[in-house]
Amino acid sequence: MSGLGLKMYLAYNILYLIALFILFPFEYLKRSRELRNRWLKERLGLYKTTPHYSNTPLPCIWIHAVSVGEVIASTPLIKKIKEKYTDADIIISTVTDTGQKVAQERIGNIAKVIYVPFDIPFAINMAVKKIKPSIFIIVETELWPNIIRIMRRNSIPVLLMNGRISEKSFNRYKIFRFFMQDVLNNINILCMQNELYAERMRELGADPNKIKTIGNFKFDTRPSSAVPEWTGIFRRQKTEDREQTNERGFTIISGSTHRTEEDLILNAYMKLRTDFPRLNLIIAPRHPERFREVEELLKKKGLEYVKRSELHNSWFAESSESHRVSGLQTSYQASGIIILLDVIGELSSVYSVCDIAIMGGSFIEHGGQNPLEPAYWGKAIVCGPHMENFPFIDEFYRTGSALKTDSDSLYESLKGLLISPERILSMGNLAKELYEKNSGAADKAIAVIEKHL
Incomplete structure (x- = not known):
């Protein structure tokens, strides 16, 4: 190693020790005694x-x-x-x-x-x-x-x-x-x-x-294949829609959302329900400490919703004859359902029942959340302008397997997809192909x- 190299390591070590001295008390004390x-x-x-x-x-x-x-x-x-x-x-x-x-x-x-x-x-x-x-x-x-x-x-x-x-x-x-x-x-x-x-x-x-x-490596990561039974209501809704109305029930998942994003997404959802009254929304806040905050936002907007933590899987099992849930009874037959996903560990598998996945963290300067989970399930992906944490998303945009939008255009972007079910299906298939290719x-x-x- 050259003399300059040794000096650089010496300088680095001095700066590192100074930083460690300053930060150590905070790092030590923030942890539990155990x-x-x-x-x-x-x-x-x-x-x-x-x-x-x-x-x-x-x-x-x-x-x-x-x-x-x-x-x-x-x-x-x-x-x-x-x-x-x-x-x-x-x-x-x-x-x-x-x-x-x-x-x-x-x-x-x-x-x-x-x-x-x-x-x-x-x-x-x-x-x-x-x-x-x-x-x-x-x-x-x-x-x-x-x-x-x-x-x-x-x-x-x-x-x-x-x-x-x-x-x-x-x-x-x-x-x-x-x-x-x-x-x-x-x-x-x-x-x-x-x-x-x-x-x-x-x-x-x-x-x-x-x-x-x-x-x-992220393309080699497989989400859990154990899909919760409660999601059966959305699969059943699609079947009943096709049999009774020749229409297809749609479900949007807004995954790993951050503060201000829920308000944006709920406003778009409320406008969309005018044209798509049976549209479902599953909203999954990124941080558990914000579950109550998002619940209060739903109440403030006068929206009926169900908390995942209050559901029993058996209520929604494919074999169940009861569609009654937390007072909503059979309202899913007349209008869409909002599920607040206030549990940890289910989002990656719940993507399997959606038609459109909105990437949280992408409508603020956070850098986005992982789009590969919905891609694995072959779902249409919608992102905001900030997906810097996942630069490979550009390939999804180029192939048409993901759609880039912004806060002002989210409603129009979602409506454009919902009136074109074949495009939703095509985007999902392309996303799955890209996932497998990589x-x-x-x-x-x-x-x-x-x-x-």
């Missing part, structure tokens, strides 16, 4: 010795996924790793508590879940000594300079998988290109989601021979990992 001790010990690299840590010649594969999104994205890869290397120890580290929770729920049965050490040499060296990883895999964007350098110094291959680099991060990294070049070239191989991200890595100084474009990144990643183990 969690604080484990969080601090693990972030210092003081892990407990358990059977999950590699004390044998068997490979130990350490995967780092910063938070929930990266954990979910890496799940297909981790499952494939376990299938191929049955006896290997798999470690997955996160930074956030929510990442820990989701990792435990999704893959806790096949991997040991830990907090990643602070990016300080002492903590990293302790972690490496305890865990003895055979390989270190970074998911998406977590480029911690000291972790990468120390892994490489210990002859532990470092792989970037499902790599992406946003325009914001790219512009920031360009300022420190001479430092980032050294960081990136300590990585054995960079497997990027698409050619745009690959080109950004080349511009930052990464060795072009180390860069591969393999696709996006699947397979996890298999390509396994082939890369095999070469470095």
Whole structure:
């Protein structure tokens, strides 16, 4: 390493320690008493010795996924790793508590879940000594300079998988290109989601021979196939509409909405019901703490609704002869139903009963929510102007499998779809085709990992 490189690492370490000193009290105290001790010990690299840590010649594969999104994205890869290397120890580290929770729920049965050490040499060296990883895999964007350098110094291959680099991060990294070049070239191989991200890595100084474009793990993530029984009412409505009126009942899902978006969507829905009186709406707020807030908004607008938390699946089972729910009785036969999805974990499978999926987080400057869940089920996708978190959405727009609109045009956009059922069906089919076409990144990643183990 050059003298300039050493100075850059020294400067980085000083700035990191200053930031850690300032933020540590808040990070420590915001956690429960039960969690604080484990969080601090693990972030210092003081892990407990358990059977999950590699004390044998068997490979130990350490995967780092910063938070929930990266954990979910890496799940297909981790499952494939376990299938191929049955006896290997798999470690997955996160930074956030929510990442820990989701990792435990999704893959806790096949991997040991830990907090990643602070990016300080002492903590990293302790972690490496305890865990003895055979390989270190970074998911998406977590480029911690000291972790990468120390892994490489210990002859532990470092792989970037499902790599992406946003325009914001790219512009920031360009300022420190001479430092980032050294960081990136300590990585054995960079497997990027698409050619745009690959080109950004080349511009930052990464060795072009180390860069591969393999696709996006998110396309290998399958939503739960266990569709709740209560959704049967919407399937039954479609059947009855065709039999009795030669019309098709429509259902819109507004998934993972944020504040102000519910008001926008409900206003559009109320106007649409003038022309489509049997139109259903399932609205799913992104954050559980806002369930009550959205319920109050529904009341304020004088809309009848049903809370999912108050439903019993048996009321809506396909075999059930009763269509009575929370006082609405059989009103779905005369008008549409609004369901407030105030539970966690059902949205990805509930998309299966909708005709149109509106992506929450896209009508505000949040960056949107995951459009691949409705795409998996073959549904027409409607997005606002802010889908920056999912740059692959541009391919959906180009192929006509998703529609881009804005707050002012949402009503007209939805009406245009509802008067053209064949377009809704076509968009859904195209979305499903695009989803399937882009699947397979996890298999390509396994082939890369095999070469470095």
